[in-house]
Amino acid sequence: MKTWGGRFTEHMDSVFERFNNSFDTDQRLIFEDIEGSMAYASTLERAGILSPEELKQIGKGLADIKKRVEKDPGWLSGQKDEDVHSFVEARLHEIVGDVALKLHTGWCRNDQLSLDTRLCLKRAIIRVQVQIKSLNRSILNLSKTHLDVIIPGYTHLRKAQPVLFSHYLLAYFEMFQRDYDRFDDCFRRTDFMPLGSGALAGSGFPVDREALRKELGFAQLTRNSVDAVSDRDYLVEFVSGAALTLVHLSRLAEDFIIYSSTEFGLLELSDTVTTGSSLMPQKKNPDSLELIRGKAGRVFGHLMSLLTLLKGLPMAYNKDLQEDKEILFDTLDTLVECLQVAETVAKTTNVNRTVARECVQRDFLNATDLADYLVGKGLPFRKAHELVGKIVLHCEAHKIPLDALPLAEFQSFSELIGDDVYTALSLENCIQSRSVVGGTARSRVLEAIEEAEKRLAIGE
Structure with a gap:
């Protein structure tokens, strides 16, 4: 069933007809199309364009189409209609007759498609x-x-x-x-x-657009x-x-x-x-x-x-x-x-x-914490950064991690370094010292998990 054609004198070219048809794709909108059709039929009845009996017929016809699709989705396969709107209108016409032709009063596929x-x-x-x-x-x-x-x-x-x-x-x-x-x-x-x-x-x-909206x-x-x-x-x-x-x-x-x-x-x-x-x-x-x-x-x-x-x-x-x-x-x-x-x-x-534990104990991941330690001892960060770079270079040459470097060797680079440096370089301290909001300290991560739980619960 075509929804247009009165002003044409020739049939559509068969290749173009296949090219033009979109039902294979937009059939996924069939339930939305039926829902919109039912609502629009109701507003036509309120406007006096459909009688209550005609509205009842259309409603039953649309419900029958919906039930058929729900029961047998394969029914849609191989249909030759131009699009989902044409399919619904054609099947409705088969069920209720010419009253179906009133449904598109003041209605275009343009706003129908936008709705769907x-x-x-x-x-x-x-x-x-x-x-x-x-x-x-x-x-x-x-x-x-x-x-x-x-x-x-x-x-x-x-x-x-x-x-x-x-x-x-x-x-x-x-x-x-x-x-x-x-x-x-x-x-x-x-x-x-x-x-x-x-x-x-x-x-x-x-x-009545407001009634349709509701x-x-x-x-x-x-x-x-x-x-x-x-x-x-x-x-x-x-x-x-x-x-x-x-x-x-x-x-x-x-x-x-x-x-x-x-x-x-x-x-x-x-x-x-x-x-x-x-x-x-x-x-x-x-x-x-x-x-x-x-x-x-x-x-x-x-x-x-x-x-x-x-x-x-x-x-x-x-x-x-x-x-x-x-x-x-x-x-x-x-x-x-x-x-x-x-x-x-x-x-x-x-x-x-x-493996995770072994990975974090290699490659000087605590170097930043050593720089922070030196800042805590009064050294400006840029100087601390440069100094730690030299210490890392020394450790690389001797193939030892930072936290295994003897205190005497640490102090050969800076007298600010004391035996508390080993606490600062421990993995646990590296984590716990990052205690700003949003940081990786365990306490902050626990807070983040608790907050995430609350956010997930919204709307449940």
Whole structure:
């Protein structure tokens, strides 16, 4: 069933017809389309365009379509309709007859599509946020399980200072919490009801937009009909938020790939998230993490595609916008899958405590603490920094760690150094001395975990 055609004298070219049809993609909006159709039928009845009996017929017909799809999703496969809107209207016409032809009074696929995508995206955002929260719960549990494990902190992928493994993990908790909050913002700007905007100029019938807003569960009405049918900012925000979330997931994946390598050995990945080699029997490959890292690029591409799609469009609606649904759906599916896999990794990863302890006892991770110690003795930091550099050079030449250097040799560099230097250089002190808010001291990490628990509990 075509929703247009009166002014045409020739049939559509078959190749172009296939090219033009989008039902294979936008059929995912069918429940949103049915929901919007039912709400719009109600407002047409209130406007006197549909009788109560006609509204009842349409409502039953739409309910029948919904039940059929729920019972047999395969029913949608192979349908030849132009799009999801045409499909619903055609099936409704088959069920209730010509009364179905009244449903599109004052209604255009332009505002209908805007409604469907907004309804879909609101639900998608909630789904993503639930998964982010679940991942953060797993990260928090991993932090609590390994609260006292000390690992090397890195800058430039070179050992820098010792940190608690739990403190390191909480950095990712913060990243994902920001992602969660960004999706909150996206939800607010998606939560505008566009019906009544028509093709672009607004409906010519007395459509009660406020009643539609309430019935469909939107916070606000769109304020301009031209903007309502051409706006895709909310999709850009969602895909952008997804891309940034995948930046964070990719960084986590990269860290875990490196830390679980034989060369590092800090982490051990579970068999449940690794694969083997078809040739090399000994291999245990971090494919789960590599796929997360790889799929991040896929969503970055979607973001660029969507921005490019929009950048040259004249007002208002253009068929180019048909391409936004594939971007939306694949971004959503990819993001949710990556979050789910990352959660499984977080739940099943083990820390090699012995290796971690050995790692932090090498390579002068306590050098900064020696400089801080000298500052505490009255030496200006820049002089302390230079002096410690010379001490490190001496220790490297003699292949001994800082905390094994005899006191006499320490004092040959500076008389400010006393036997209390060994306490200052201990791993425990290196951790506990970083006691500022947000630091890696155990007490601060415990505070951060408690605060994170409260933040996760919001909305539960």
